[in-house]
Amino acid sequence: MCGVFLFTFFSSQAHQSAADIAPGFSWCWLCEMLPHRIRFLFCHQTAITKTEEKNASSNLTNKCNAVSKAIITQANTPVGKKVIYDGEKAKMEEVTRKLFSIFVKESPFGNVTWETCAVIGNGGILSNSSCGQEIDSAQFVFRCNLPPLGKDFKKHVGNKTNLVTANPSILLEKFEGLTERRRPFVESMASYGDALLLIPAFSYTRNMAVSLRAAYTLEEFQSPTRTVFFSPSYLRSLAQFWKDQGLQVPRPSSGLIVASLALELCSEVRLYGFWPYLLHPDTQQTLTNHYYDNQQSMRTVHNMPAEFRHLLRLHSQGVLRVHLGQCAARRAMSFSEV
Numbered sequence: 252m253c254g255v256f257l258f259t260f261f262s263s264q265a266h267q268s269a270a271d272i273a274p275g276f277s278w279c280w281l282c283e284m285l286p287h288r289i290r291f292l293f294c295h296q297t298a299i300t301k302t303e304e305k306n307a308s309s310n311l312t313n314k315c316n317a318v319s320k321a322i323i324t325q326a327n328t329p330v331g332k333k334v335i336y337d338g339e340k341a342k343m344e345e346v347t348r349k350l351f352s353i354f355v356k357e358s359p360f361g362n363v364t365w366e367t368c369a370v371i372g373n374g375g376i377l378s379n380s381s382c383g384q385e386i387d388s389a390q391f392v393f394r395c396n397l398p399p400l401g402k403d404f405k406k407h408v409g410n411k412t413n414l415v416t417a418n419p420s421i422l423l424e425k426f427e428g429l430t431e432r433r434r435p436f437v438e439s440m441a442s443y444g445d446a447l448l449l450i451p452a453f454s455y456t457r458n459m460a461v462s463l464r465a466a467y468t469l470e471e472f473q474s475p476t477r478t479v480f481f482s483p484s485y486l487r488s489l490a491q492f493w494k495d496q497g498l499q500v501p502r503p504s505s506g507l508i509v510a511s512l513a514l515e516l517c518s519e520v521r522l523y524g525f526w527p528y529l530l531h532p533d534t535q536q537t538l539t540n541h542y543y544d545n546q547q548s549m550r551t552v553h554n555m556p557a558e559f560r561h562l563l564r565l566h567s568q569g570v571l572r573v574h575l576g577q578c579a580a581r582r583a584m585s586f587s588e589v
């Protein structure tokens with residue numbers, strides 16, 4: 252509810268201060284509940300200027316150029332090229348004919364700019380959010396790390412998927428590294444329809460074989476899902492971009508990577524499920540780690556709160572919108588109404 256109010260506020264009242272809108276009234280009770288530093292970012296909105304908005308995404312475009320560089324293609328990665336892994340210094344893979352044949356011909360982002368994009372971060376805040384319809388109304392929906400989209404979740408997270416990422420670790424944990432029966436993997440992928448499956452195959456040498464097995468499996472079972480690989484040089488330049496912005500993390504999370512990709516490919520980007528804290532900002536209920544389970548991440552390479560603060564900064568600049576809280580039914584009809 253407050254999320255709705257916030258977005259209305261940000262888009263239509265961006266040039267007024269909170270006090271102008273409702274003197275003497277706590278215009279946003281969400282703000283009262285937010286941790287202090289976030290409250291500052293979220294609630295002391297400065298005027299959104301189109302120039303700043305443009306600069307933020309053109310900065311990304313200059314530095315990272317997702318359209319032509321995010322994905323390994325036959326056009327940008329010829330046979331014989333030595334591809335350097337982004338997670339392991341001094342490791343490289345020479346592109347053989349066999350490897351080349353599994354690459355897409357050209358960038359799937361070639362000629363398009365999507366008007367409205369939704370990026371789904373899988374956080375527990377999506378539970379009971381009723382955001383499914385609003386998410387599905389976006390032109391392009393990005394999801395991270397093969398999230399479950401069964402009927403129990405549809406109302407809250409939707410089921411439309413245009414691009415979904417998979418960390419090789421999930422292929423190892425959930426699908427036995429695709430060295431045994433492969434049908435469960437193919438059946439599970441059916442929930443993403445003809446989405447692109449995006450895998451960071453060139454991050455660590457140990458992930459290459461399982462990433463290729465995923466691509467071969469989907470091809471052999473004639474799945475409509477198409478497998479593509481992140482270009483490691485894109486991931487390196489993206490990590491550098493965020494470092495330059497002051498984000499001190501060893502590696503950006505999939506959520507931040509996909510949000511950055513969306514910023515370059517879409518006019519309007521909305522993030523759902525990125526809230527990294529334990530308590531719901533509206534209801535104060537304890538949240539699970541993901542909307543589908545309460546598994547804690549074993550690895551400590553990511554710093555979700557630090558990433559979230561950076562995303563909130565972009566939110567406060569009007570570059571993207573961080574959605575928190577419930578989605579109202581009436582808003583599900585139109586993505587651009589606010």
Ligand SMILES: *[C@@H]1O[C@H](CO)[C@@H](O)[C@H](O)[C@H]1NC(C)=O
Pocket residue numbers: 302303306
């Ligand atoms: C945005 O970019 C334009 C041209 O590239 C530049 O003139 C302007 O100063 C920049 N504005 C900001 C706020 O960085």
Ligand SMILES: *[C@@H]1O[C@H](CO)[C@@H](O)[C@H](O)[C@H]1NC(C)=O
Pocket residue numbers: 303306307310
């Ligand atoms: C874009 O880059 C320019 C110059 O490098 C910088 O002054 C500006 O603050 C950047 N804009 C954003 C929104 O990061």
Ligand SMILES: *[C@@H]1O[C@H](CO)[C@@H](O)[C@H](O)[C@H]1NC(C)=O
Pocket residue numbers: 357358359360361362
């Ligand atoms: C982009 O447009 C060109 C020329 O119209 C076309 O040949 C190519 O297939 C398009 N690429 C994509 C990814 O749609």
Ligand SMILES: *[C@@H]1O[C@H](CO)[C@@H](O)[C@H](O)[C@H]1NC(C)=O
Pocket residue numbers: 378379536537538539
């Ligand atoms: C979601 O709703 C169910 C049923 O109303 C309730 O049991 C559960 O506690 C709620 N979860 C959250 C995180 O609000």
Ligand SMILES: *[C@@H]1O[C@H](CO)[C@@H](O)[C@H](O)[C@H]1NC(C)=O
Pocket residue numbers: 410411412441442443444
């Ligand atoms: C999403 O759900 C709708 C309605 O239940 C269904 O028709 C559609 O096929 C689903 N989409 C995918 C990709 O499963």
